[in-house]
Amino acid sequence: MDSALKIGIAGLGTVGAALAATLAERADYLAELCGRRIEVTAVSARDRNRRRGVDLSASEWFDDPVKLAREAEIDVFVELIGGDDDPAHAAVRTALARGCHVVTANKALLARHGVELARIAEENGVILNFEAAVAGGIPAVKVMRESLTGNRVRRVFGILNGTCNYILTTMEREGISFDECLAEAQRLGYAEADPTFDIGGHDTAHKLAILTSLAFGTEIAADDIYLEGIENISIEDIRAAADLGYRIKLLGVAQRTDTGIEQRVHPTMVPVSSEIAQVDGVTNAVAVEADVLGELMLSGPGAGGEATASAVMGDIADIAKSRPGAQRVPALGTPADRLAPYERARMRSHEGGYFIRLSVEDKAGVFASIAARMAENGISLESIVQRSRDHTVRARPQTVVLVTHATMEAAVRKAVAAITSEGYVLGTAQVIRIERPIVD
Numbered sequence: 001m002d003s004a005l006k007i008g009i010a011g012l013g014t015v016g017a018a019l020a021a022t023l024a025e026r027a028d029y030l031a032e033l034c035g036r037r038i039e040v041t042a043v044s045a046r047d048r049n050r051r052r053g054v055d056l057s058a059s060e061w062f063d064d065p066v067k068l069a070r071e072a073e074i075d076v077f078v079e080l081i082g083g084d085d086d087p088a089h090a091a092v093r094t095a096l097a098r099g100c101h102v103v104t105a106n107k108a109l110l111a112r113h114g115v116e117l118a119r120i121a122e123e124n125g126v127i128l129n130f131e132a133a134v135a136g137g138i139p140a141v142k143v144m145r146e147s148l149t150g151n152r153v154r155r156v157f158g159i160l161n162g163t164c165n166y167i168l169t170t171m172e173r174e175g176i177s178f179d180e181c182l183a184e185a186q187r188l189g190y191a192e193a194d195p196t197f198d199i200g201g202h203d204t205a206h207k208l209a210i211l212t213s214l215a216f217g218t219e220i221a222a223d224d225i226y227l228e229g230i231e232n233i234s235i236e237d238i239r240a241a242a243d244l245g246y247r248i249k250l251l252g253v254a255q256r257t258d259t260g261i262e263q264r265v266h267p268t269m270v271p272v273s274s275e276i277a278q279v280d281g282v283t284n285a286v287a288v289e290a291d292v293l294g295e296l297m298l299s300g301p302g303a304g305g306e307a308t309a310s311a312v313m314g315d316i317a318d319i320a321k322s323r324p325g326a327q328r329v330p331a332l333g334t335p336a337d338r339l340a341p342y343e344r345a346r347m348r349s350h351e352g353g354y355f356i357r358l359s360v361e362d363k364a365g366v367f368a369s370i371a372a373r374m375a376e377n378g379i380s381l382e383s384i385v386q387r388s389r390d391h392t393v394r395a396r397p398q399t400v401v402l403v404t405h406a407t408m409e410a411a412v413r414k415a416v417a418a419i420t421s422e423g424y425v426l427g428t429a430q431v432i433r434i435e436r437p438i439v440d
């Protein structure tokens with residue numbers, strides 16, 4: 001048997017503790033599979049005394065993860081701290097620069113510094129693996145990076161945040177409030193340390209930026225992704241969507257257009273009959289349209305300690321099995337210095353269907369006025385429905401729900417602004433884009 005692969009784990013929270021426990025529990029099995037033992041020889045976390053359900057007494061303790069990355073006697077540095085800044089950034093750079101392989105689950109770090117880190121890995125002939133950073137336990141990175149090479153991708157999209165999907169599903173199924181659902185997602189270990197990253201869509205944007213680079217061979221461009229979170233999705237929206245045969249999902253979508261690559265994250269309506277609409281709870285999905293392969297959808301556990309530890313363990317085992325020398329394929333699929341510049345398509349040019357929910361005063365002419373403003377902006381309507389709880393009583397406010405045929409984002413914005421300026425709209429118009437699913 002070859003000499004043991006020594007690993008240092010920085011971050012012993014939900015994922016780090018689950019990883020350490022999993023590696024310990026199946027040490028012999030992994031040794032058999034990899035031809036060498038995987039030993040955790042160094043660890044770092046904030047609280048040395050916290051109970052983590054695994055015996056780490058044989059590992060050297062470092063209070064400073066950067067010191068661990070710089071000085072520990074390790075072959076692989078596993079970064080499970082989180083955040084796009086130091087110490088995670090400094091620790092990963094330090095480890096790569098000194099010739100250690102790196103495995104990370106940190107999508108925020110990769111979205112901001114991924115190209116730089118891939119370059120340092122290539123310069124030093126070491127491996128940078130990050131399967132857990134996109135869609136948790138689903139093998140999405142490897143598929144995009146390796147299995148689809150040679151295809152031209154037209155669109156890649158998915159449910160990339162387990163916390164949001166858990167909230168939306170649980171609100172619909174169990175009628176529990178948004179805040180209660182979020183608290184439960186936090187308790188289950190799905191949410192980020194700061195959950196506004198989840199519900200505000202930032203976490204989905206980080207993962208989308210990485211997926212876009214892998215899918216289109218471009219630099220990672222996380223800034224300025226069009227972003228809307230799920231904070232404003234109410235149970236009324238979920239019910240109105242259901243009445244029309246749709247479910248609401250937070251999707252990250254990247255697609256090639258005539259003017260560049262469109263990247264957007266927003267609540268999206270998908271037909272209830274589609275495969276992606278059935279992806280419930282913490283489950284994630286990644287869907288791809290590729291020219292040789294056709295259509296593909298992967299789904300599976302997207303967050304949580306064990307699911308994420310599974311992806312990290314696979315990345316470590318890949319390194320244990322690899323022969324000395326450089327990575328089989330570059331971290332981002334394309335060598336860092338050959339990544340194409342990212343050309344962003346403007347969101348105003350986005351074309352698709354829209355769901356619009358308006359709360360309006362109950363007075364004569366409103367319905368006709370709404371229809372007229374839509375027509376003036378060249379928007380053709382699939383349906384326009386006035387929803388009133390009691391048709392025998394003139395109740396106010398009234399709800400009007402519109403579904404458009406494919407139209408331009410700019411036209412929808414103009415029409416909604418025109419309707420709002422008429423003075424009969426109460427509150428803010430709710431606009432949710434409709435996505436064509438990959439498998440109906």
Ligand SMILES: NC(=O)c1ccc[n+]([C@@H]2O[C@H](COP(=O)([O-])OP(=O)(O)OC[C@H]3O[C@@H](n4cnc5c(N)ncnc54)[C@H](O)[C@@H]3O)[C@@H](O)[C@H]2O)c1
Pocket residue numbers: 010011012013014015016044045046047063064065079080081082083087105106107108132133136189190191192193302303304305308
């Ligand atoms: N929880 C999930 O389901 C999940 C899934 C995929 C990816 N991730 C990613 O994995 C990483 C870890 O997530 P988590 O949920 O385990 O987070 P966590 O907050 O539970 O754990 C973070 C760990 O890092 C340690 N840490 C933080 N700052 C430190 C510092 N300055 N020095 C030393 N240690 C420090 C903490 O002590 C803790 O042990 C993040 O990048 C996260 O985005 C998490």
Ligand SMILES: N[C@@H](CCO)C(=O)O
Pocket residue numbers: 133135136160161162163164190191192198203302303304
């Ligand atoms: N907070 C993330 C963890 C997995 O990346 C989520 O809920 O999907």
Ligand code: NA
Pocket residue numbers: 131132133134135136137138139140141311
């Ligand atoms: Na993954």
